[in-house]
Amino acid sequence: MTLxxxxxxxxxEELLEFGVINLDKSPGPSAHQVAAxxxxxxxxEQAAHAGTLDPKVTGCLPVLTGVATRVSQVFLEGAKEYVSVLELHDEPPGDIEAIVEEFEAPLYQKPPRKSAVSRRLRVREIYELDVLEVRDRQALLRIRCESGTYIRKLSHDIGLALGTGAHMGHLRRxxxxxxxxxxxxxxxxxSDALERWRETGKDDWLREIVHPAERALTHLPSVTIAPNAAVQVANGAPVYAPGVxxxxxxERDQLVACFTPNGTAVCLGRMVGDADAETDEVVALERVLV
Structure with missing residues (x-):
């Protein structure tokens, strides 16, 4: 086989078959409609987005194309960041910043009734939560949080803590x-880049927009393996120490990305062993990418 x-x-063609596009989602369509x-x-044949955004929500929506849809799980490992308008139901208290700061912690959340996931209580962590501006009955928030956090629920809970009540206004990821x-x-x-390439053969615009899917893996720890080991991985073998x-x-059980020395992604897997060992399994496969 050829890597x-x-x-x-x-x-x-190869770029589109294993690519990622950092799209700015507009209001109106759902994330699923954009990916389609x-x-x-x-x-x-396939495209997958990096985390659901409601139709009215705008902003950062990476979309994976072709075989790159196999790496979509990596977006569950990283953080999400938002700018949101908190619509207060009464005049804000003078200590709004201090109260909001208390939500910078692991929080219990239950998905809303309209959610596609099971409505069981779960914990989601808020890594950073800043009040950027307060004007009349609106507060502009910057939120950096764990994937799967419901900003609408967070806004409601902050409103209760402020004693004013509140709901989520405009939200942008x-x-x-x-x-x-x-x-x-x-x-x-x-659309313009694709049309230019198909009509003229010039792919400069396309390369500025569609990136190799390896870009979606840059936040993961990486393991570099020998090309002959990559061929074995492509046939379903785990990553053994001699090939590293x-x-x-x-950390053990942490998701990692494996590459050949030329930067080609080979697989995703979980770290299960020591790369300095002689024969032990180092990475247990989860997704083969070649």
Whole structure:
């Protein structure tokens, strides 16, 4: 078998078959509808988004294309970041910043009735929570939190703590690890780039918009394995210590990404052993990417 070409050497077709697009979702369509449109427009069999956004919510929505949909689980490992308007039901108290800061902690949350997941009580951590501005009965919040946090529920609970009541107003996602809002592109940008490539053969715009899917793995610890070991992994073998060239520090059972020396992603797996051992299994496979 032949391994995938290095990220910088891939043709436009190969890029679309294992790519990621850092989309700026507009209000209106659901995240699922956006992914379906990308799938059809890019003419690939599959596309997957990096975490649900409600139709009215805007912002950072990375979309994986083709075989890259196999890495979608990585977005459950990273954090999400939002900017949200908190609509207060009464005048805010003078100590609003101090009260809001108390929510910077692990919190119990139950998914709303309309959620697609089971409505069981669970814990989600708020890593950072800042009040950026307060004007009349509105507070602008910046929230960095664990994947799966319900900002609508967080807004309701903050309102109770403030004694004013509150609900979530406009919400924009500004980041989903390892992506942020500094290089977002629109669906119109993608459409223009695809049309330019298909009509003229020029792929410069397309390469600015569709990135090798390896970019979606940059926040994970990495393990570099030899090409012959990569061939074995492609056939279902785990990663054994003799095939490991280099490895980042990772805790046991932590999700890691394995690459060949030229930067080609080979698999996702869980760290289960020591890369310095002679024969032991180092990475247990979860997703083969070649």
């Amino acid at each position: 995938r070409a290095p990220p910088d050497d891939r043709s436009p 449109w990308v799938r059809d427009r890019c003419d690939v 500004t980041g989903t690890d390892p992506f942020d809002d500094t290089d977002l592109v629109t669906l119109h940008d993608l 060239i280099d490895a980042d520090d990772a």
